[in-house]
């Protein structure tokens with residue numbers, strides 16, 4: 001697996017601040033930034049187009065600095081041999097100095113015998129249909145374009161596309177391929193959502209300095225195509241500062257995941273490698289116990305022990321003889337009794353990681369609820385080893401005092417909620433949640449609540465976001481349809497537990513487990529229809545996925 005480097009994700013605000021500070025404090029001129037950005041875009045276009053000579057390129061330039069980038073790219077592509085048609089929004093004439101200068105530079109290019117350069121002004125104040133017809137008329141002699149460059153809107157976009165941008169964007173559809181500068185026009189930079197109709201679907205996107213959330217979330221991955229990042233010279237200390245802002249995140253590359261996994265203690269003896277304990281299952285849900293235990297074993301935990309009801313433990317014994325099961329008489333509701341906590345703590349006190357939650361049967365009835373609340377509460381208070389709390393273990397944290405107990409734990413804690421479970425946790429915390437859009441994004445939510453709860457928080461989603469108690473945030477590189485299968489949560493929780501049992505740092509274990517789950521799902525979907533994937537298929541592929549790092 002090629003060890004591509006980590007990728008940084010900055011919000012639009014963080015990006016703008018880094019930009020501003022680079023210009024105002026550090027002293028790199030904004031025109032220099034724009035020129036460097038444009039050169040990076042032109043290089044990537046040239047790399048993909050092979051030979052620019054004889055190529056016809058349409059540049060759609062908007063009224064802001066994204067437009068300015070586009071005007072500079074037009075100049076560079078023309079210089080490198082392409083025929084270029086620039087359709088520019090009249091707003092560019094009143095835009096920033098660097099955008100205006102780039103328009104002026106294009107105007108100063110002398111007529112050429114060999115190549116065509118057309119500058120066509122779209123008068124934003126004039127009648128829309130007239131502008132459309134005039135532009136179409138001006139392009140008629142050009143025939144189809146090999147490439148359209150989307151420089152209409154970048155990270156300055158707000159709200160649904162307004163005219164004439166939406167109509168200008170339509171002209172890209174006639175090109176054989178589309179390159180977006182920074183972000184495809186029409187995507188909300190921080191959510192990746194499309195607001196209203198219209199907007200751009202690019203074959204590739206060249207973004208400045210860092211990726212933005214829209215390259216990873218919402219409609220973004222489908223609208224951006226391949227995303228490459230151009231280093232435009234923002235100094236490292238200002239990029240670092242931007243990375244500290246809530247909402248900023250990192251996508252771990254294969255090299256980083258490999259480094260995380262290599263930190264496992266590969267001791268010789270099974271106890272040296274680490275004992276993973278799994279407290280899960282109920283008479284009704286033995287599957288979750290089996291999947292979580294199997295995943296913990298398959299990811300390399302030297303020794304997996306589990307605690308469950310007699311019936312679930314018997315089902316596990318039949319399937320996983322290598323896993324030692326501690327069994328307890330079930331309550332009336334068929335679930336583990338709260339009284340099981342003491343013997344579990346006694347038996348599993350030396351484990352290096354403990355998972356509690358999958359299939360405990362919390363929703364069964366009030367009786368079960370009280371018992372499971374008691375069981376989970378005592379493990380939270382007294383289990384010294386890192387505790388992974390998943391599924392019904394999370395549902396049992398439904399009171400402020402339960403979450404306070406999590407915060408007060410000595411040992412590390414990993415919470416692995418899906419969005420519904422996360423919403424209930426936040427509600428149970430009784431803490432106020434800012435509801436404005438700037439604060440409901442996955443990366444912001446994960447880093448803020450991981451800090452507030454003092455935990456590693458795995459916020460499952462498309463994609464999954466993982467944050468540590470200090471706010472460090474990772475975003476999974478992809479999502480897979482194959483993961484949307486019952487039991488995949490049990491497998492993920494089991495893998496996290498199994499990796500922590502081998503000595504991985506809990507945050508690193510969570511990131512590595514999410515990547516391994518994705519690798520397994522991708523492997524499965526390479527040979528089968530993703531919709532047919534079962535949790536056991538994922539477990540089958542963990543060993544192969546691990547072997548790649």
Ligand SMILES: NC(=O)C1=CN([C@@H]2O[C@H](COP(=O)(O)OP(=O)(O)OC[C@H]3O[C@@H](n4cnc5c(N)ncnc54)[C@H](O)[C@@H]3O)[C@@H](O)[C@H]2O)[C@H](O)CC1
Pocket residue numbers: 015019033034037062063064065066067068069091152153154155156157158159160161162163165181182183208209232
């Ligand atoms: N990141 C960097 O260091 C650099 C980025 N560069 C480029 O600059 C743009 C951001 O430029 P900005 O002027 O802030 O905004 P935009 O050009 O994206 O657009 C603002 C422009 O568009 C109008 N507008 C906003 N929303 C809409 C809408 N929904 N419909 C229609 N029109 C809209 C708004 O009124 C403004 O006029 C960044 O993406 C990079 O490409 C620098 O060039 C290099 C450094």
Ligand SMILES: [K+]
Pocket residue numbers: 066150151152153154180181182183184185
């Ligand atoms: K754009």
